[in-house]
Amino acid sequence: MKNNKVLILFLLLAAMSSCVDSTEKITQPDVSNDRKEMLTFWVEELILPSYAEFDKDLQAMVISAEEFTTNPTEASLSAFRTSWTEAYISWQNVEMYEVGPAEKYTLRSFYNIYPADVAGIQNNINSGTANLNLPSAYAQQGFPALDFLLNGVAAQDENILAFYQDSEKGAQRLSYVNVLVSRMNTLLDQVISDWKGTAKADFISRTGLDIGSSTASLVNAYVLYYERHVRSGKFGIPSGATIASAGTPNPDKVEAYYKKDISGKLAKTAQLAFSNFFNGIANGKQGPSLKSYLNSIDAKDPSTGKLLSEYINEQFSIIENLVEALSDDYYYQIETDNDAMVKVYQEMQKAVRILKVDMTSAMSITITYTDNDGD
Template sequence: MVPVNPGTILILNEMVRTLFKNSIWIFLIVSMTGCLEDSKQSDNISEDGSSDRKEMLTFWAESMILPGYLEFDSHMETLALRANAFAASPNSQNLGSLREAWKNAYLNWQKVEMYEVGPAEKYTLRSFFNIYPADVAGIESNISDPTANLELPGAYARQGFPALDFLINGVGANDQAIIAYYQEQNLGSKRLAYLTKLTIRMDGMLSNVISEWNGAYKEEFINKTGLDIGSSTAGMVNAYVLYYERHVRSGKIGIPSGATIAASGVPNPDKIEAFYSEEISRELAQTAQKSFEDFFNGAAGSKTGPSLKSYLNSLGAKDPSTGKLLSDYINEQFVVIDTRLNQLTPSLYNQILTDNQPMVSLYNEMQKLVRILKVDMTSAMSITITYTDNDGD
């Protein structure tokens, strides 16, 4: 055996220890780098949330929006058929059937009016379907002139559900007078023609919207998963909040009661929805309110899916003043609004005339909800509100 210098042994041992320590450090560095990468990828998925939004957009499109439109379409087709039957034979039985179809279609409209995105926004469906009060003088003018252009903004209040309300409920003091209105020798046939023209036009516009949703637009809607202004989530949230602020809070309650800033406290009971069928005005508002709440909670008939509620929960969004989950806070405000709405008389017209304060109180509760949705919810979701107020908050 060759003798080994003790100094050499010490040097070798030191080299081994150094290599060992370096190996450990290299292993730790590599491991930590891998963990950081995994963590980074996981955080990106969580922060981006595009997969969650795609699931939500898919549920909205396939389980809420399109089925809602299809159900509404079946009622619109019935309305058009009943209008044709009444035009062919204006009698009390056909008038009653027409009114029933109009009411059912109007109630179903409340369930889809909030979906003013994509095709509905393109065709400005709301403007042609539900601008009230009806322009009575304009309707009579259009009856006299069959070539009148219904596409112009000035014609919005001469068509849609409010115009039909006038034509089947408001042209006479009773059924006999209404039927006589359509049997009048000089204008009777033109009046019937205008009535059927409006229902056919509405049914056709709705068919265009449904056709585009069934075509390329549905996939386009589902795949725009970002949060930028052009994304589907941002577009739907803006449409959703705007609808409630302008068309539920103000349109159904605030303007008729005089509670809005623009109304300056002066009640306008003649501006209620369904003025000539005032006994269903609360029911229309209740249907709209429930549909609005169902959309927030992802309630589509018997099933529940991804929603604004579940998305806010995934973000851990909380009400800044109470510390409650923001979705719970919103649902609590829904309950307050439902309670006050249900306490009103079926005729909002009579409610305003006899005791307007409950209408004003309801408006104030709806305004609280608008602030929560428009500020807290959109802030939590990193969504920009792109529309401007028309009467202030």
């Protein structure tokens, strides 16, 4: 009888153990296929089409730049300025993709470090030689440098034209414009060519979550972009909201400082692109995304218990509403109602915490960059 009781107890424990194992298998699904589908969608429907659209806008800028530098007139200046504006807005849709080829060529650093280094630009023009590959030259090129050269060398268009028509230095100034535009075109060609080459297949093949995997690399680039280049760059530093700014507004550090009335459009475009990427929205359709991935692993916000993706999107909505209410001229906004700019920064800081801590933790992704900007 005693032996029978022992046998029954053993069988019961074995059955319970089997149930636990079965439950664990159900609640911890293998989502590696989800990641492969997500990576494929990211490349084919988001990254490459966004670069193609930006390339189209950049080519329009290249053409108008050539027309202006060949014949600097009021009409060619206006056309160049318009194409520069459209390309700059379009750039906001691809700036976050600083992985793979863009990371290899440090595209963002050569395209959009502001405020422009005016003294460096002037020295480059006067010397006739400049090594634009150096980190010290980041702010002497790209969209911010063209902003100064198109909009900031004088207050009136007639005086801007006189700057380029000058008999002594006009040719050097036009030559520098050509160098900057040509360099932007070459860098973009390299990035797109690499993506169309081996980079695409390599990106899709690295389906893990370890450091160096495609998901981890892009999530790091995505969060870093928002933290440093949207939250701090577009709002925190100009408004003085960052710790490093010590509460002192810096309106001269807004994006597109010399064409101030587009700074709001740039920020709105960047915020929408950031949100669309999270939700997998591309050209009116929705595909595998960070949102769907978080849902597939049933990631929850630890404080409210709601789906983490819903919590993130709620925060995005708060931010988008605040950004929409701002002036399109962030210099003017800071001068007249800086509290509204600071409020955006504060809400973006909340989003950064959720993305950088809660999302990455749920996805088992390690943040590999260091936030060293004093924010």
